[in-house]
Amino acid sequence: MNVTFTTAENEFRSEVRKYFEEEFPQDVLEKQRKAIPLTRDDTVRWHKHIYRKGWAAPNWPVEYGGTGWSSVQKYIFYDEQARASAPAFLPFGVSMVGPIVYTFGNDEQKKRFLPDILEFNTWWCQGYSEPGAGSDLASLKLRADLKGDHYVLNGTKTWTTLGQYADWIFCLVRTSSDVARRQEGISFVLVDMNQPGVSVKPIVLLDGEHEVNEIHFDNAHVPIKNLVGEEGQGWTYGKVLLQHERTAITDFASSKYMLKNLRNLCAKSIKSAEPLSKDQNFMRKVAAAEVELKALEYTELRTLASVASNKAPGPESSILKIVGTELRQRIDSLYLEASGYYALPYVRDQYDLSYSEKNRVGEGSETNASLVYFNNRKVSIYGGSNEIQKNIIAKHVLGL
Amino acid sequence: MDFSLNEVQTMLADSIEKFIANEYDFDTRQKHSESNLGYSEEVWKKFAELGWTAVPYSEEDGGFDGGPVDMMVIMERLGRGLIVEPYLANIVLAGGALRRAGNSAQKSEWLHPIINGELQATLAFTEPQARYDIANILTTAVRDDESFIINGSKGYVLNGGNSKLLIVPARTAGNQKDQHGITLFGINSDTEGVSIQGYETIDGQCAAEIQLTNVSLTAANVIGEVDGGFETLQLVIADATFAISAEAVGIMNVLTEKTIEYTKNRTQFGVPISSFQALQHRMVEMYTACEQSRSIMMWAAMAVTENGEISAHAIHSLKYQICIAGTRVGEEAVQIYGGMGVTWEMDVAHYFKRLTTINLMFGNADWHLDRLANLSDP
Numbered sequence: 001m002n003v004t005f006t007t008a009e010n011e012f013r014s015e016v017r018k019y020f021e022e023e024f025p026q027d028v029l030e031k032q033r034k035a036i037p038l039t040r041d042d043t044v045r046w047h048k049h050i051y052r053k054g055w056a057a058p059n060w061p062v063e064y065g066g067t068g069w070s071s072v073q074k075y076i077f078y079d080e081q082a083r084a085s086a087p088a089f090l091p092f093g094v095s096m097v098g099p100i101v102y103t104f105g106n107d108e109q110k111k112r113f114l115p116d117i118l119e120f121n122t123w124w125c126q127g128y129s130e131p132g133a134g135s136d137l138a139s140l141k142l143r144a145d146l147k148g149d150h151y152v153l154n155g156t157k158t159w160t161t162l163g164q165y166a167d168w169i170f171c172l173v174r175t176s177s178d179v180a181r182r183q184e185g186i187s188f189v190l191v192d193m194n195q196p197g198v199s200v201k202p203i204v205l206l207d208g209e210h211e212v213n214e215i216h217f218d219n220a221h222v223p224i225k226n227l228v229g230e231e232g233q234g235w236t237y238g239k240v241l242l243q244h245e246r247t248a249i250t251d252f253a254s255s256k257y258m259l260k261n262l263r264n265l266c267a268k269s270i271k272s273a274e275p276l277s278k279d280q281n282f283m284r285k286v287a288a289a290e291v292e293l294k295a296l297e298y299t300e301l302r303t304l305a306s307v308a309s310n311k312a313p314g315p316e317s318s319i320l321k322i323v324g325t326e327l328r329q330r331i332d333s334l335y336l337e338a339s340g341y342y343a344l345p346y347v348r349d350q351y352d353l354s355y356s357e358k359n360r361v362g363e364g365s366e367t368n369a370s371l372v373y374f375n376n377r378k379v380s381i382y383g384g385s386n387e388i389q390k391n392i393i394a395k396h397v398l399g400l
Numbered sequence: 401m402d403f404s405l406n407e408v409q410t411m412l413a414d415s416i417e418k419f420i421a422n423e424y425d426f427d428t429r430q431k432h433s434e435s436n437l438g439y440s441e442e443v444w445k446k447f448a449e450l451g452w453t454a455v456p457y458s459e460e461d462g463g464f465d466g467g468p469v470d471m472m473v474i475m476e477r478l479g480r481g482l483i484v485e486p487y488l489a490n491i492v493l494a495g496g497a498l499r500r501a502g503n504s505a506q507k508s509e510w511l512h513p514i515i516n517g518e519l520q521a522t523l524a525f526t527e528p529q530a531r532y533d534i535a536n537i538l539t540t541a542v543r544d545d546e547s548f549i550i551n552g553s554k555g556y557v558l559n560g561g562n563s564k565l566l567i568v569p570a571r572t573a574g575n576q577k578d579q580h581g582i583t584l585f586g587i588n589s590d591t592e593g594v595s596i597q598g599y600e601t602i603d604g605q606c607a608a609e610i611q612l613t614n615v616s617l618t619a620a621n622v623i624g625e626v627d628g629g630f631e632t633l634q635l636v637i638a639d640a641t642f643a644i645s646a647e648a649v650g651i652m653n654v655l656t657e658k659t660i661e662y663t664k665n666r667t668q669f670g671v672p673i674s675s676f677q678a679l680q681h682r683m684v685e686m687y688t689a690c691e692q693s694r695s696i697m698m699w700a701a702m703a704v705t706e707n708g709e710i711s712a713h714a715i716h717s718l719k720y721q722i723c724i725a726g727t728r729v730g731e732e733a734v735q736i737y738g739g740m741g742v743t744w745e746m747d748v749a750h751y752f753k754r755l756t757t758i759n760l761m762f763g764n765a766d767w768h769l770d771r772l773a774n775l776s777d778p
């Protein structure tokens with residue numbers, strides 16, 4: 001047993017670190033450090049920057065423009081990305097629809113969609129959940145009726161993250177309701193949102209942010225050439241994608257650096273008061289979260305090592321989403337407690353980097369701790385709630 | 401990056417697993433535990449013959465140069481088998497002190513027979529007032545010309561009733577809690593002034609209270625430096641903490657596997673109780689506790705300093721994790737087994753007791769968490 005990195009891997013780490021420290025858009029990093037939401041332009045700009053570096057798709061095969069990195073290199077890359085406080089890749093294109101298109105799509109679809117995903121010329125969003133469907137994804141109702149050379153879509157998708165910026169949406173739709181199992185009769189289609197039959201209605205979340213949407217389809221048209229794979233097989237493709245999503249949600253690297261920074265925040269003394277690091281009760285909670293984080297890190301590394309030796313990820317990988325999201329929420333609540341009263345100011349003007357430091361409310365409020373805390377209640381709910389994850393582990397790993 | 405065992409470690413693992421499967425079922429374990437000795441002399445000899453007692457020692461000392469990963473392999477399996485033979489007391493505690501601080505005469509008189517399975521030994525690591533602070537020592541060793549006169553009490557001395565060699569830390573200088581001024585002495589249990597009250601412990605193992613009244617020793621009994629025994633003591637206890645944590649990982653896994661199996665076969669309201677979601681989610685949490693504990697154990701096994709010792713940060717993290725996860729897994733297993741889980745007849749009850757014992761040894765969850773909280777840069 002060993003967890004050492006090779007010289008080449010360490011050199012790779014230096015290269016990635018240098019990129020984020022010197023080349024990556026620094027204003028984006030600063031916003032991230034202050035937990036200020038990125039604008040559409042920010043997101044497009046940094047994705048295009050990383051595309052020009054050649055690193056836009058660490059998880060794709062080289063033939064489609066992927067980096068060809070080993071799983072250890074990917075781990076290092078994501079670790080450095082989080083260390084620099086850089087935002088994570090927007091998953092909808094590169095992590096979700098991209099792999100579905102190159103795995104199940106035809107050559108024309110690959111040629112048409114993959115380059116724009118890679119270069120971030122098109123903004124994708126995800127059309128899975130529907131009103132009332134919750135975690136019971138297979139109960140979806142959005143109808144797609146074949147009329148000549150196109151499908152006609154009627155129904156609603158919801159919880160569509162950043163759908164207000166999106167050009168395209170990938171959807172699971174019902175192409176047949178005359179089926180024995182609800183998982184049948186579902187198809188995977190790619191929908192151009194720039195058409196009269198598609199409308200986007202904002203859903204404002206508890207932090208006041210417009211992050212998700214309801215998407216209404218009213219006789220929207222989808223040419224049959226935008227059907228991915230076979231009609232009726234969408235559930236199979238969609239499940240593969242959920243697996244991607246669940247591993248990505250863990251976001252271990254960012255939890256790691258948040259917890260590190262929390263120790264620094266605790267050590268700061270404001271106006272010569274006792275720093276929080278002298279509060280044994282609070283530091284015990286920090287320490288307990290650090291133990292959980294270390295365990296999670298090694299569960300991830302164990303998974304990584306099995307994948308690296310060309311074995312399937314072991315059953316231990318199934319717990320990553322639950323542990324990762326619970327830990328993330330625990331860290332967010334520690335920030336909330338660490339900020340005290342100054343977790344509470346809700347001064348949205350401060351979202352602008354040009355906002356005068358002199359006028360900034362509260363020294364501790366720099367982390368926007370309450371916004372992060374409230375926003376991240378979602379992580380144990382989306383991608384299949386943690387209770388659904390437990391059902392899956394009970395059935396598929398424990399054989400119950 | 402590699403989490404697999406090497407060839408030698410795999411062979412070691414296989415041989416212990418085979419032994420448990422063929423020669424150490426639960427009834428046999430109970431028989432050994434309930435015997436006068438509290439373990440089987442024959443089994444202990446076998447451990448020595450198979451070389452398991454030699455693993456952590458250098459080749460020079462007659463061992464196999466094993467490190468933390470090898471110890472992990474052994475202890476996890478001893479946990480799975482719920483083994484009562486005194487591996488911890490002899491090999492990790494007494495042998496651990498001797499290999500680090502003993503001189504060559506002491507090694508040939510004591511360490512070699514320990515490795516060969518001929519000498520029972522232990523380390524008296526705590527006193528009645530000390531709880532988990534190993535520097536809290538009231539036992540005194542007063543120099544009188546060429547001799548040392550020892551007076552004091554040692555508590556919860558594992559294997560104390562059976563040990564012919566007692567390694568006893570005593571204070572040669574300093575105050576009650578000082579790290580400086582602690583000296584380790586090797587004492588033959590039949591020395592005048594040594595009084596031993598052996599007893600059984602709740603987990604089916606054995607310990608003793610030991611009184612030392614004007615026990616007269618010479619410089620030949622001093623293990624390591626006079627006044628400088630603390631460092632050795634600390635390293636040995638760290639090793640022992642790692643060892644019982646690995647043992648706990650083995651136990652937690654057995655409890656989780658057995659609980660899953662039990663629920664598939666136990667029928668209530670006409671269906672196996674494994675079909676109840678309320679129980680499924682709890683078993684997923686048991687499984688998660690096992691995997692997270694295994695992960696942190698593997699980290700600790702590799703978090704080794706230049707001297708080959710496991711870092712204090714890793715030890716505190718590991719034992720904290722084990723205490724929290726162990727309590728959860730143990731209590732849940734018994735709850736899910738229901739009434740059967742609280743009977744003497746069921747092995748799960750005995751695994752649970754051993755797990756609970758481990759939680760209370762060498763620092764409980766709070767004790768280790770306090771130390772982690774005070775690390776400035778973990």
